[in-house]
Amino acid sequence: MATDTKSVQTGEAAAAQAQSQSQSQSRSQASEDLAALSQHCLDMMTNITTLLDELQLLKAALDQQPAIGSKALPWNQAVPGLGAFERLVQSEKRNVEGMLGICDSARSLPDDPRDAAHPDDPDVELEAANKMLRHKLDACNYKFHQIVWDTAKKCHRLAGLRREMPRSTSNRKRDTVVVDVVGSGGGEWVKIITTTERRLFYEMTDAGWEWDEVEVENDGDGDGDDQASPLPLPDEGGENDIEILRITRQLVTAASLAYHEYRHPTVRVLLSRIAQGRNAHVDRLLNHVRTLGGSSVHLVVETTNSDSHAGGLLNRPVPPIDEATANLAHREPFGDFTGTLNVDCSVFMALASDFSHMEIHPGSPLLRNHQHRIDAEDEVSNGPRLLTTLYPAITGRDLVCTQDAADTFLKIVYDIGTDSEQARTRVLFGSPADDDDDDDDDAGADNDERRDADRRRRRDELAALSKYPVPEDLRLPIRTVGTITWQEAQRLVGKGELPEVALAVGRKGSGLNAMNVSSFLYGWKSRLTTITSNWEAAKRLRMLIETSEPPEDRSRFGPGPQIWRIPFARKLLARPREAGAERAPIKTRKERKVEQATSLERYTKTE
Known part of the structure; x- marks a missing residue:
């Protein structure tokens, strides 16, 4: 009987020892799993912190981009979705911080399951902690955010x-x-x-x-x-x-x-x-x-x-962050400009207007209408526009315009322009003899010297008529070129030099006038950058092109017109109305639309 009792006790002891060893092994495995999960969370935290730091570098690079023509866009407007993406990553960081907290709590559990301070089985708690960590890691979306960011950096x-x-x-x-x-x-x-x-x-x-x-x-x-x-x-x-x-x-x-x-x-x-x-x-x-x-x-x-x-x-390999931010934040509005610019009538207004060359306070008695006050306020808020926008865009490039654009502007400025505005106009435009000299290939070095001397003279004269310095490489005069007639446009389409969609600009209801059509078609045909401050005309042209070409023909579209819209417009200050003179009637919007349509109709029917 004693032998049986001893055998039972021995068996129970062996079972207890086996159970203890099993618990020890289980606890050891759970501890190893916890250590691996904890290290994984630490690695994730390091990577997330790096990602957020890189987003800060991108935001700083975006904010440091120079403003051209208007106030610089803040980073959240320059790259829509960047702020929301950053918040998603920050949310993942908080999740990982919570997981690290679970790891710390699990590591504080006692090794002895009989510890009275922890009535619950620590092995069970440790396994529960590991299970919770695995569940949270499975739900973590950090890896996808990292893939998106690595892709963006390319x-x-x-x-x-x-x-x-x-x-x-x-x-x-x-x-x-x-x-x-x-x-x-x-x-x-x-x-x-x-x-x-x-x-x-x-x-x-x-x-x-x-x-x-x-x-x-x-x-x-x-x-x-x-x-x-x-x-x-x-x-x-x-x-x-x-x-x-x-x-x-x-x-x-x-x-x-x-x-x-x-x-x-x-x-x-x-x-x-x-x-x-x-x-x-x-x-x-x-x-x-x-x-x-x-x-x-x-x-x-x-x-x-x-x-x-x-x-x-x-x-493709992911570039270093410095290279990536430079590529992502790069905003060079003039980087793809052609060496010669096609300039339209609205730009002449800005180059000749007293508003561009003088300091006219918004409360000045010289301002006679609402548009004058808008121009004066814009010069105070964003100017001087010549120095911040227009000169940087056109300096170092040859300037040309169609005869229609030049004739329209010259008629306006000599009808209503002030003496100083007319004087600047004479500086901006060359005489027919000047144009002939530019086209003479046999003139050689003598012609180059005359051209350079003429440019220096014009810059000096313009500087004398302006409060602001004139860039050394402002290439005056603006050279006039032939007008693109409607028949010429049709011929260019037939030869394949313009896509058929180009003829949409001459359709009834396009909202463009003859001068707009001629100027835009010349720039398009010549593959020149056209600069304009006529936002409405540029917008209508884009809409006509995008909506007129059937999608199945888009592959045969070819390069579209390259148009840069100056982010401001200028009116001439103009001479005040003489005493006793009748005020010219103000045209209604309907009358202006009829005038545009009539102009376009005459243009498309010209033989």
Whole structure:
């Protein structure tokens, strides 16, 4: 009996020892798991802190961009969505801080489960802490934010982060699609899709993909002959179950409603976890996705094995932050100007007006109407405009204008301009003899010397008529060129030197007058930058071009007109009305529209 009792006691002791060893091993494993999770959280905190620091550098770079013509935009307006993106990252940082707090609490649990200060089983608490940490890590979206930011750092001229773009759905309701990165000043939309190949297989199965269909051959470059073939799906509605198809279609729809430099933005879809060439069914799906842009929207689909040397973005190395912020914040309004500028009548007003060259206080008795006061207040708030905007834009470049623009301005200034405004006009424009000399290729060095001497003389005369210094490389006089007649425009379209959409500017109801049309067409035909302060005319021209060309013909559009709109307008101060003289009647808006339409009608019917 004693032997049996001793055996039982020995067995219980062995069981207790085994249980203790098991608990110790379990606690040791849980502690190791906690240490690994804690280190993972610390690494995440370091990366998130770095990301936030880099966002601060970008914000500082955006705020340091020089203001051209108007007050500089703050960083949150220069890059829409940047503030919201930063708040998302800050939210992830707070989540990680909470996880680190859980780690600290779990590490403070006693090693001895019999500790009276902790009535709950510490092993259970430790395992619960690890489980909670894993759950929070699974819900953490930091990695995606890091991918978005790394992708953005590869781009240039950042115009948005995580922006919602409007699109039209089949039932005509307005909806939006999120674009992760808007680059190239708005000309490129980048969308990152993190779907795995395994998840894609599930989606294709749910959509009714016919896996038994004969697999098509694919060389992996996305240019297979099956690109336009229908997908092996029971109906088109099944495509909505496949995320890549659904999102790409939404992006293309949204891009077809937007324009950048007269074109729809490029849509670039980055499949960060899918490779081309591994599975024939996936390749067939990707080839079909690449056809969704049609001929109107340029669509690029990249995979993990896309060639970065062929212009790909996904596998391009991430540049250092200093280089990235310089590229993202770069705002050079004159960087793509042509060496010769086509100047329209509204710019002549700004160059000759007394408002530009004198200090006229908004309360001055010289101001005789509301527009005068607006010009004077603008000079005080944002000026002097000559030095902050106009001179920087035109200095160092040859200046030309159409004969129509010159004639219109000269008539106005000699009818109503002050003596000083007329004197500046004579400085700005050369005589026909001057133009002939410029075109004489045989004049050689003597002609260059005469030209340089004439420019110095004109700059000195302009400086004497202005309160502000005149740049050394202001190239005067403005040279007049021939007018683009309507018949000439039609001939240029027939020869392919202008796209057919250019003729839309002469249609009835375009809102442009003959001088506007002639000036814009000359700049377009000559591939010159046209500068104007006539915002209304420039806006109408853009609208006509964007809405007149059918989307299927967009690939044959060619380069559109390059127009830079000066962010201000100037009227002439003009001579005061003589005593007893009748005031000229003020034209109504309707009368001005009729005048524009009549001018355009005469222009298009000129033989």
